[in-house]
Amino acid sequence: MAHIRVRNSGHNDSRLKMQEKHGSVSVNGLKKVPTATALITLFNLSGAQISDPAFSAGNVAVITGAALGIGRASALRFANLGMRIAIADLAGDELQAVTSEVERIVGQRNVLARDCDVSNVAALEAFRNDVHDQFGPASILFNNAVTRVGRGMWTDIDDWKRAVDVNLWGVIQGVRAFVPAMIEKGAPSRVINAGSKQGITNPPGHPVYNLCKAAVRNFTESLAYDLRSTADCLTTAHLLIPGWTTTGKQDHKPGAWMPIQVVDEMLLRVASGDFYIVCPDDEVSRDMDAKRIIWAAQDITENRPPLSRWHADWSDMFKKFELE
Numbered sequence: 001m002a003h004i005r006v007r008n009s010g011h012n013d014s015r016l017k018m019q020e021k022h023g024s025v026s027v028n029g030l031k032k033v034p035t036a037t038a039l040i041t042l043f044n045l046s047g048a049q050i051s052d053p054a055f056s057a058g059n060v061a062v063i064t065g066a067a068l069g070i071g072r073a074s075a076l077r078f079a080n081l082g083m084r085i086a087i088a089d090l091a092g093d094e095l096q097a098v099t100s101e102v103e104r105i106v107g108q109r110n111v112l113a114r115d116c117d118v119s120n121v122a123a124l125e126a127f128r129n130d131v132h133d134q135f136g137p138a139s140i141l142f143n144n145a146v147t148r149v150g151r152g153m154w155t156d157i158d159d160w161k162r163a164v165d166v167n168l169w170g171v172i173q174g175v176r177a178f179v180p181a182m183i184e185k186g187a188p189s190r191v192i193n194a195g196s197k198q199g200i201t202n203p204p205g206h207p208v209y210n211l212c213k214a215a216v217r218n219f220t221e222s223l224a225y226d227l228r229s230t231a232d233c234l235t236t237a238h239l240l241i242p243g244w245t246t247t248g249k250q251d252h253k254p255g256a257w258m259p260i261q262v263v264d265e266m267l268l269r270v271a272s273g274d275f276y277i278v279c280p281d282d283e284v285s286r287d288m289d290a291k292r293i294i295w296a297a298q299d300i301t302e303n304r305p306p307l308s309r310w311h312a313d314w315s316d317m318f319k320k321f322e323l324e
Contacts, residue, residue, distance in 0.1 A: 062087075063144060
């Protein structure tokens, strides 16, 4: 199992204390922390060393949807690890801003930024070609681009199509563009696809988003199986499942995690070899997440109505189950 090596650099210990529901960590001198049980989501990983060779300094990290939120936070965190950074998003001030931020960390020659709509195969392949020409194959591919258009069952069908094109086809096309060269390189590398708890528990309100994220989970599971079944393949796949996170241009609200907390947990969990990276937040614990996932699966095994968690005849029973 890979580990994070944590060096105590004089930070106040209170910054490193996790709530009981998030696990705990002791930082005294230099220690190895088993990431499956101790998560350091408030620790600045730029002061830590990740033993997973895929994240080594000089390796290439490709991030889509990098202008804001989790994508931006990952670009900055990977840059702090000394990686070369290739970022893509729709053109705008936000993409220019994160490009400048990353350049200040690793230098202009170690950054490549492109205006790229991941639903456009030609644009994505052109981005891939530019990355390979400037840096070579990726060691980290983070398919993070997302749109949240298309709320409601009967919203405009063009919004549904746009959502599927970006949220699902963008992931599939990203994998097909970058992963063959990652496998062929024969070095440790990681594919991280951004999923969602909504793709597992399917809450009412945004069915096309839920549909896309459920499909991303299915696709990433199949990808992980294919990679581990390929002889001598050192590339692995991982599914990031954030909790409530302040993303985009949203105002931060108490209870939500900041994007950097999600990225730090993602790094720890990928380094430990986890596939399902289900992130808690400051309102929903790991135990609550587990019970919600189990309840959703039991709708099938117990022959309950679909989405029974939100069904008038079953919602009280779910609440009782969640508190057990």
